[in-house]
Amino acid sequence: MKGKIEYSLIRTFIPSKDHELSRDFYKDLGFEISWEDKDLVIFGQGRQTFFLQRYYNKVWAENFMMQAFVKDLEALFNHVKELKKKYKMIRYKNIFEADYGLTFHLIGPSGELWHMMQSD
Numbered sequence: 001m002k003g004k005i006e007y008s009l010i011r012t013f014i015p016s017k018d019h020e021l022s023r024d025f026y027k028d029l030g031f032e033i034s035w036e037d038k039d040l041v042i043f044g045q046g047r048q049t050f051f052l053q054r055y056y057n058k059v060w061a062e063n064f065m066m067q068a069f070v071k072d073l074e075a076l077f078n079h080v081k082e083l084k085k086k087y088k089m090i091r092y093k094n095i096f097e098a099d100y101g102l103t104f105h106l107i108g109p110s111g112e113l114w115h116m117m118q119s120d
Contacts, residue, residue: 011042012050015061017110019054025087025109026052030079062111069119076116077104 016022023041027033031043039054050066070076073095080092093105102118 009047009049012066013053013055014050014066014108014112015056015064015110016052016054017056017061019052021087022052022109025083025090028083028086030076056110058111064112065115066112067115067117069117071119073102073104073116073118080104080106080116 014022019039023033023036026041026043030045032045033041033043034049035042041052042049043052044050077092077095080090084090084092087109089109091107095102095104097103100117104116106114106116108114
């Protein structure tokens with residue numbers, strides 16, 4: 001191979017057990033929809049995007065992890081606590097200091113795990 005290959009964007013695909021419920025959850029979590037059809041939604045902000053797909057496999061979903069960095073982790077945590085009233089199936093762990101930084105864990109509607117991190 002000649003030259004350096006530069007990747008301009010990498011996206012992941014998040015599973016959804018109940019696609020409409022997961023779609024609503026991610027909108028309420030603060031992600032914006034940039035494109036969608038009946039089986040796929042592109043969520044994100046700016047170039048930070050991911051796909052939500054109408055596909056579910058329990059083993060895969062419960063072993064799927066994402067990491068997101070936000071400027072105000074406490075504000076996000078408080079927002080998630082409020083979302084728990086609407087989305088009973090989500091779970092979260094209180095904010096804690098890990099070796100890799102200030103974080104809290106959020107388990108989404110399909111069992112997917114988010115490491116929500118405080119950015120510098």
